[in-house]
Structure formats: C-alpha cells, structure tokens
Amino acid sequence: MRFTLNGKPVAVDAPPMKRLLDVLREECGLTGTKEGCGEGECGACTVLLDGAPVNSCLVPVAHAEGAKVTTIEGLRGHDKLQRAFVTEGGAQCGICTPGFVVAASTLPRGASLEAVQEGLAGNLCRCTGYAGIYRAVAAARGGGKSAKKKAKR
Amino acid sequence: MKTAASALHLLRPESPAQALQWMRERAPLQPLAGGTDLYVALNFGTCPARAFLDLSRLGAWRGIKVERDGGLRIGALATFAEIRDHKGVAKALPALCAAAREIGGAQIQNRATIAGNLANASPAADSAPVLLAADAVVELVSVSGVRRVPVAEFFLGYRRTALQPDELIQAVVIPTPPRAGQWYFRKVGTRAANAISKVVFCGVRGPQPRIALGSVGPVPLRARRAEAALAAGEPVETAVAALQQDIAPIDDLRSTAEYRRFVAAGLLRQFWERTASPVRRPVRRR
C-alpha cells in the first residue's frame, strides 16, 4: 500500500481493511493520532485525507492508497495555531488536542464563532469546555466573533 | 479494533461492471463505501461480514447532477459534505443540504455517502425523510439490469431493504423538480450536534402535502394518514391525530415512545404553521 504521508511517499505492508489509525500508529510509528472511542464520535483520531478531515478509526488503509495523508506530526504552517492552543488554554490533558488542531487547521481564516463551532462539532473535549479552543483559533486565525445578532435580552 | 483486520478480505473493483459481477459470483459480499457505519461495527466486533467489496474506485457512481427538468441525480457515492456544499442541491432541495449538515461532524460528512445512509437502513437515517418527502427513487443495479425503486418502497423492515444480495445502489434520483410547495425540515437529536436523531421530520406543503419521518418506527416512513387529512383540508389537529396512527415509536436508549409521539405531533403543527404563508421560508435547522 503506497500513499503520501506528511509529504513523503511511504509504502506499508498491511491488510487492506486495517484501520488507517492503526497503520499510522503501529506501522508508521506516528502516535500523535489518538483513539478515543472507535466509533467516529470524539475526533481524537482526526487526520487529513487529501486535505479533508476524517476519523482515521473509520477508514480502511486501502482508502489511503494513492492519497495524501496528513497527521499532527506533519501539519506544516500551523505553528501559530499550535502555539495558541498552549497560550490560550486550548489544550489541557492534551489527548484530544491533535485531533482538534488538525480539524481546526482546515477552518477558513476569520471564521465566525458559529462556523468554528460547526467545524469542530465532530471533536469532543472533556477538559476545556471548548472556550480555550475558540480563543486559540481566534488568536491564530482571526474571527471568532459571533455572527449572530445578540439575542434580545 | 475488536474484529481481526487480517482476517478480512477486500475486493476492489475498478468498474461498476466488475463490481456487479463480483457481487453475483463471490457472494456474500458486504459493500463498503465511506465505512462510517461499517467500521463502528468492526471496531465493536459486531460486524458478521468477512468479505467486503470496495466501492471507492467506482468513479461513475460519484457526483451530483442537476437534470434538465430540474430534478437531481445523486451518485451513490456522493458524500454528505458534497451534498451539503452543492449549489444545485441547495437550490432544488435545500432540505437535503440541511439534513447533510446534521449528519455527524465534518469528519463524518467527508466520508459518509448517501447510498450508505440508505443501505444501512437505520430508522434514524437523517437523509431518508427528505428523500421520502421528495418522492425520490433509488436505482438498484445488478448484472441483470437496473431497477428503480421509490424510496418509500425501499425500506422493508427494521434494517431490511429491497436490495437483493447481488444488487448495489448506483444513484438516488429526485425525478421532478421538488420546488413546488414549501419545505420544512427538522432533526431532533440527542444533542445539538453530532447526534443520532430521536425524531426527524420533513414536510412539503403543496397541493398534495407530503410528510416523512425518521426514528418513529422500524423504518423511515411517509405519514400517509396525516397527509390525507391535510390534503382533504381537515384541521391540523385531525392530521396530528392521524399522524399518531402513522407512526409506531418505541422506547430505546435514546428516547421514549411518549416523547417521540409528542415531538412528532409538535413538529407537524410547526410545519403547518410555518408553511402557512406563501412566502418561502428558509429551512429551519433547529
């Protein structure tokens, strides 16, 4: 099985139905991608498959063949976002963080708070209440303001 | 993963013809598209299948086409992300975009396909009520040819469909432009996002009102009695009473029959109230 992993061609010998998650962690030694649930709920295993965030616990490695796979280890050009997760309180225990950072890296710049919430609704965090994550995304990529008119109070 | 991956076989056809031939000759094969349902079962060790047919290389079954008559032809392998972002779908059938947006998070929408949502035949399939209300047709294909089955006849029972063992879904067709009438869609889930539906409701108000629901019976269903009551000009409360005959919700892990009946009735009222004015309202998402 050949694919491009974090910009470099790789060939792995794995059963085609093996989860991409397991191939990355076991065959490729990239343990930054985490397993939180094995059912596509928590997003801790998020990687980019041809640029789109997917849950690698639900992807057979066969579907990575010929594709570009990007993991947290290979995320380039998002140093600012990663630093902001540290300084703004976006990372506490850190187990969900790689998935959040990878998913957040695909959000458009200047996204409204609602767009950020929508884009990250497939990632669960149990430590932060998400507030620190919104601050981190806003600090690194601008936006983060609510697009909704303030509800009449 | 509880299932041993090394014991699983994957056939990877390059063309629909090859896929259909293998479905006939190498049965039983479990078709695999986005894998968002199958892999949950594999991870839990509850998927009985050991041989899979990978549909990912069947380019002909991808894509979404707006037909000249305004209808839509949605390839079996169209993902909910594609449907969600497709301008043609947004114009012709915005309720389907709304449903797509509420299926899991971005990660799921990038992988899950419309055919998978139908073939999996969950009573909670979020796209099904929209397709039911749109009188959509599923194109089933085998080496013997193509069958066109209305979505309303596709679901036979709990997790059972009209698919023959050697058949695959190649497309979902919305034959007529569905814009006549005002649309209403609402998913009531277990939480605000990334949720399984407790009740999904899709209604279109036109000369013949069409109403479809999910999670209120063994299959996604059309509420024919309620539709008839509304078509006959009966008061909405008569239709609400009829709706209770149409549905057969149960208590399960996610909700109660009592709640589902209450919500289904409330959504029918809301549908009728919101579509009362001739001004077309945007599809309500919450």
Add this chain to the structure above:
Amino acid sequence: MASRARAGNVGRSVPRLEGPEKVEGRARYVDDLRFPGMLHGRTIRAPHPCGRLRAVRLGPGGLPLGLVVVGPRDIPGDNVIATIEDDQPALAWGEIRHAEEPVLLLAHADREALWAIPAEVDMIPGTPVFDPLASPRVFKQIRIAKGDAAAALRRAPVVVEGEYRTGAQEHVYIEPQGVIAVPENGGITIHGSLQCPYYVHKALCRLLRLPPDKVRVIQVETGGGFGGKEDYPSVIAGHAALLALKARRPVKMVYDRGEDMRATTKRHPSIVRLRSAFSRDGTLLALEAQVVMDGGAYVTLSPVVLSRGVLHASGPYRCPAVAIEGRAVMTNTPPNGAFRGFGAPQTLFAIEAHMDRCAQQLGIDPVKLREKNAFRPGDVTATGQKLPKDTAALPVLREAVRRSDYHRKRIAWAGTGRGIGLSLFFHGSGFTGAGEVRLASKASLELTPKGVRILVASTEIGQGTRTMLAQIVADTLGWPLSAVEVAPADTGLVPDSGPTVASRTCMIVGGILQKAARELKRKLGRAKPAQYLARHGALVVTGQYEKPAEIQWDEERYRGDAYGTYGWGCDVVELEVDPVTREVRPLKLTAVQEIGKAIHPGLARGQVEGGSAQGLGWALSEEVVMRDGRMANAQLTNYMVPTTKDTPEMDVTILGLGYRHGPFGAKGLGELPMDGPAPAVVNALRHAGFDVREVPATPERLLRCASR
C-alpha cells in the same frame, strides 16, 4: 541561571510546561508506548449482576500458543483491591456482585488472536438489588447534628420539603484507562494513565505480596482523569501486573471505550430528601437532610464520597438547627467512585434546587433569600466550624447577579420560554477533617546545577499541576521559571505527596513546596546552585504537611473544622426551552468563583470553564442507562457529552480573598466549578415554567414533569 531575575510568575498566565509536546503530537500517552516482548491483556468479565461463579470456559477451539491465563489462584498476595475496606477482589471467585466483574485475565502477543478467543462465564444468577432505597447493605452511615432541628421544624411557620435526585455520570476522559506492567528487578514497574501513583503502589504491594521497593509506579502523560483515574487504576494495574509477573513479559492493558464505560466507576447516583423551616421573613431556622448515595457493589471510596456529600448538604447557609443523616449503600452495579466534586455536587444540587422552591413558597426573590441566609465570616457551620475571613458567599453572589443582569432578565423573560437561574455553593479544599493529617504528605526539592527540581507525586492530568507548582517554587525562591524543573511522578523518584484529588494539589502540596523552597533558600544562602553542589554535594529538602494549629476535627462526632477552608462560587445559567421539543439550549453561563488566589489565571479559568461544561452535561444530557445492572449506552454515540454546539458562552470571573495557610493565598479549585451548573440549570428551568427536581433534565424528563 539568572538568580537575581525579578520574581513574579505567580498570578501570571505563563505558557504551560508540557504544552508544546501536546499540540505537536509528541506527548506520549500509555497506548503510545511499546516495550520489547510486550503482550496485550484482556479481562474476562461476569455477565450477570449477581450470583455465584461456577466456571470460566475458554474456547471452543484451540487456544493460541503462548496464551497466558491468570485466575484468582495465581495471585501471590491478597486477592483484594486495597482501598478503604478489603471487600473488593481483584478477581472474583465464588460470589459475583456486579456485571462486568473481572473473573479471569488473558494475555497474548497478538491482539487479534487474544480477542478472538471465545470465553464463557458460567454463573448461577442471584436476585440483584438495583434500587438504593431497597438495599439491604449499608456501607457507611454518617450523622451530623446541630441544635434541635426536629423541634424547630415542628414550630416553624413555613416548612418546605422535597426530594431531589441525580443520576450517575461517566467521566469520559478522552483517553480510556490503560497501563503497562513491566516485570523488572524482581518486582514490577507500572507505566500508567493515573492520578495517584501511591494508591496504585499500595494496592500492588498487597496484591503481589511485594515489598515497597519492588513496586514502582510511573505516571505517564494522562489524557484526563476527573476522579476516574483515582481509584480504578489500582484495579487495571493489578490485572496487568498479575499477567506480567506470570508471563515474565511486559503486558499492556488498555481498555476500549465500551469496556471503560461498562466496567469502570461512575459518579454516585443520589437521592436527597430535604425539609427546611423558615420564619415568614425567610430566615432559615432548621434543615433536615437525608442523603442516600448508591455505592455500587463494593465499598471503594463511597464512605469518603458520602462524607463530602453530607458536609456540603446544608449548603452555604447559616442555620441554627441542622440534622443530616447520610447513607452509602450497596447495589449490584459496578462500584461508583471518585468524580470531580466527590459527593458535593449531589447534595449541593439538592439544597440549591430546594432553595429556589423555598423562595417560591415564601414569595421571596431567590437572590434575597440567599443573601439573607448565606454564610458570613464568623458564622458557624453544621459541624460547628467557625468560618474564616475569606468566606465569600456574598461577594460571589452579588458579583454574579450583577454581571449576569439577573434581576432584569428574571422579570423580562417571564413567560417567554427563556429562563435564568442561579446557584450558590462552596467546596471544602483538601481532604476532609483529619484526612490531611493522616496523609502526612511530603514533597521535595532537589538542587540541580541550573536550579531546582520538584519531586512530587502530584500528577499532571491536564489541570496544569507542573506549571502551577513550578510557579510557586520559582517565586518563593525568587528565581525565573526556567530554573525550575518537575520530575516525573514516579514512585521510584518522588515522595508520597498524597493523591491528586480533592482540590488539594495547589493548596496543600503547593504549600508544602513553598515551605521546602524557603528552607532550601535558607540553606543555600548567597551561593548559586552549582557553587553549593560543588562545595557541599547533593541537596534535597523535603517538606511535610503540618496542620495549622487552629484546625480541629472530631471524626467520631463529626464536629469541628471539616475543611481548612472553602472555595466559593455562584453560577448563573440562562437557557431557552424549545416549546415543541422541550430541548433545553443553554445560552450563557456566568461563573464567579473565589479561590483565594489564582496562581495561574489562565489555568484557573480553564478549570472553571471545563468543570462548568462538565456540570452542564450532567445537568442536561449525560444519562447512564442501566439495564439489568449493565450500562446499556456504553458508547459515545449514546452517552451524550456536550459538543461545541451544546456548550454555551461562559463568562468567568475569579475572585481571590486569600487564605492565610495557602501558598500565596491559594485555596483549592478543581472541583468547585462542578458544583454549580446543575442546580442553576433546574432553577432556570423553574423560571421557565418547569418544576424539575432531577438531573439530567432531558427533554423526556421535562415532558413528564408537571408544568408549573
């Protein structure tokens, strides 16, 4: 090292020490580690909630070569998980008390082969007890009495009573439980995701019959705990260690989400009955509380959870006559255990939901009723504790009411489907009563050529322990943060600083470290670390907990100073109820919390935001569905923790009145934010027209509760 650099790390949000590893995917959690020759472990569990175990059969079919099997007879020491009592076996035999109870252990190098082995557990099922009110076995009973509550209730002009229930809650740390046991040096080393290395150490010495120096427990990066990794790691580490010792190879045992949810602890479900007496002007005259906590099948930590529960049961209110009776009882469900708040969220839910009902009945505004009765400095609690100057019930209440514009919204939203409600709460910092004296925690500082190394068993589980302790030490020494490093929480290196629980790490362990740092500074004099080491050799200074003289506690009579001090909080929740679906959408949470001093304001804010979100989940959507004693919704698809779209905007204000025995004035914080959201939610629902007295307040439950 620039030892003359100006101090001033405390009170500043410096970057957390382990942050870069986490955001770059370099941080290594237990499942990321591999050891040569490592096997994978699997636990065979009981299928029924009670009965007698007859046999465990593996197969049919040949078993894979190299399979390691461990049963009760393979246990070298005592077959118990040593915590408070010795009732819980590591591997059950004979009597089974709960479904999922471990009965046999397997290990194999090939994980696929391991999980393919069919296993049948043959039991004679018994008759289980699931209703805590019908339980025949009481694990612990506690009574607190002040004045004559019964008499006051008889005489009072207004008496309000009610029953309040809370459900179990699953921790959902995103990293499930996991350890690796490595047999080495004639003993065992555990690498694990855990909160309390010395708890595991103690349990393993007992189980494996090994002397303390042959058991080493190393905490690796831990993906969340919330109390769930306080007690349970002793079980899973015990299992992995038994397998590893028999196999003579390292064994990794990492649960998947389903096993974690079905088999490990939950927050204790509770039933609290309250009766309170008031004068007509709303002065609280007496309170009677009956607290029942469902302990599950074994004692585990239930007595202490109950203790914290009853000690918070009368809420932050002055009351001349109080009678509290609490029981933790057995049911045939997996043992319930520690979860952020540890009994207090349950009883505070009851009293705070009750207070709004009292206000309603008295015709008094809920804020006024609280202002009238809230503790002031110098007031005396139910156990007879005279409250110190940093008692902040009124300041937090007033600030939260002001910030949230509570009064205006309360009027403006009447009848609109929106609601606003608040809760006033407090949380004792550190162990209850004489607990800290018994723990006698130690913490050390070791001089390094560049500065100093902190040696503590307190664990970093996301809350920022390492950073916060380093700030305390750096500022006490007057050194820059870069001069302070923190050793791994490894029982081979660090002294027993007590468990990382009970909101005690900053106040207690931070305090010990501050003392040690002063001592180190004195010894060092004007010498730089490298100079000192060259002249005198190694220097390790160890501090130990010393009880402030004025803290007195009588464990027998439950009288005296239950806690050294308390944190204070007021939460205001604004929400909207969908009239068609009864779905509750929280719009905003305003949290004002007094914690003495925020050593690291950013981390403190993170604790409040995260704890509040967890509290909102418990209040609204997190429901453990039990069927025949088993968790039926043991998946993240069906157990609903809040997503981004379920979590409202949060306005967090941290106040600090200072605590004279805390480092730089700090008190405990971690649990406080968990206490407020649930009662604030039901009080907001009451404002919106729903009389709900149970959480989670799901739409299904709102449909059933009579609309007011």
